[in-house]
Amino acid sequence: MATRQPDLNIALIGYGFMGAAHSQGWRVAPRFFDLPRQPHRSVIVGRDAERAAAAADKYGWIEVETDWRRVIERDDIDLVDICSPGNSHAEIAIAALAAGKHVLCEKPLANSVEEAELMARAAEEAASRGVFAMVGFSYRRVPAISFARELVAQGRIGEIRQVRAQYLQDWLVDARGPMTWRLDKTLAGSGSLGDIGAHAVDSVQFITGQSIESVSGILHTFVTERPLLGESIGLGGTASDEFGPVTVDDAALFTAKLSGGAIGAFEATRYATGRKNALRLEFSGTEGAIAFDLERMNELEFYDRRDPAGEQGFRRILVTEPEHPYASAWWPTGHGLGYDHPFAHQVRDLVVDIAEQRQPRPSFADGLQVQRVLGAVEQSAAEGSAWVGTEGH
Numbered sequence: 001m002a003t004r005q006p007d008l009n010i011a012l013i014g015y016g017f018m019g020a021a022h023s024q025g026w027r028v029a030p031r032f033f034d035l036p037r038q039p040h041r042s043v044i045v046g047r048d049a050e051r052a053a054a055a056a057d058k059y060g061w062i063e064v065e066t067d068w069r070r071v072i073e074r075d076d077i078d079l080v081d082i083c084s085p086g087n088s089h090a091e092i093a094i095a096a097l098a099a100g101k102h103v104l105c106e107k108p109l110a111n112s113v114e115e116a117e118l119m120a121r122a123a124e125e126a127a128s129r130g131v132f133a134m135v136g137f138s139y140r141r142v143p144a145i146s147f148a149r150e151l152v153a154q155g156r157i158g159e160i161r162q163v164r165a166q167y168l169q170d171w172l173v174d175a176r177g178p179m180t181w182r183l184d185k186t187l188a189g190s191g192s193l194g195d196i197g198a199h200a201v202d203s204v205q206f207i208t209g210q211s212i213e214s215v216s217g218i219l220h221t222f223v224t225e226r227p228l229l230g231e232s233i234g235l236g237g238t239a240s241d242e243f244g245p246v247t248v249d250d251a252a253l254f255t256a257k258l259s260g261g262a263i264g265a266f267e268a269t270r271y272a273t274g275r276k277n278a279l280r281l282e283f284s285g286t287e288g289a290i291a292f293d294l295e296r297m298n299e300l301e302f303y304d305r306r307d308p309a310g311e312q313g314f315r316r317i318l319v320t321e322p323e324h325p326y327a328s329a330w331w332p333t334g335h336g337l338g339y340d341h342p343f344a345h346q347v348r349d350l351v352v353d354i355a356e357q358r359q360p361r362p363s364f365a366d367g368l369q370v371q372r373v374l375g376a377v378e379q380s381a382a383e384g385s386a387w388v389g390t391e392g393h
């Protein structure tokens, strides 16, 4: 039983899709994990007071604020959780860290490498004062993805030669689907590349322990204007008669060279007809292989070349055994987890790291590295798919 430290009062900025997912994480984590600090859903912040109040009721937040600056000024707030669009991340995170608040910031860390650099610098300085920042690449905490990293670290697939990473969704296939902030570059920074490609990049770097050093890519926008939205949050909404320009990529494809000598093929798209939320990862090594599909998130495929020749084949491991990462906190063997559980795992790890005064991962420096990859892909696409290094970004 961990020693109990003072409670942790949370302010959540944003009440859309991610605000809901993070609320669930804060609500559930203390019920299933033994946390050294008790998180309180203290304040939810949204510019629209009525909608923020409705979200507070629905997700269990005590107070409502319409200006994030006011929660940062408050002495009783310990942690700021940023779930607003990417264009607000840098300003809020830097102000919160300067005010001594721990920060959890949704991915991608920022809308540009420049902003991400400022954030990483602010986080490094804050860490020297015992104030910590984490970026919300929640899929690292899918048990099968954490387990894949363990298998790779143990050398079970040997030296990784090739990586295939796809993040496939199809919610934009209908050209009459409405505009959302996710299709506006000034708010979202980029399209499929930053929203879902960032997960593919982070997952690959996390599992392999290698970083992407150079890329060659293309970006493509299939539908360049869409009906403006009436009122909506999340991925869909109600369309109006007016049209607005889509200023981000619909699909991103790139090849990559990794620091450990592996090569990778990446694809992120919202036009993969029939694929709903398929983050697919495959690692081909000298001794074996691993494959994962988020649409079957409780499973991991593992191929071991050391098995007897006549018995070789991908085996399907149900990642719900007590030996598997995070699994013992939940249900009996075989009773799987869903999309929201990694948000609880993220809260668990963040709270424990804060209590132990240890840098949580992924850090803002990790988020900056992903941002450099995204920036390099954008530059490569603008330069006719030239190879671009991630270092200079």
Ligand code: SOE
Binding pocket: 018, 107, 138, 195, 196, 199, 277
């Ligand atoms: C959040 O982690 C997120 O990347 C969303 O921003 C995407 O839109 C979602 O489809 C996957 O999760």
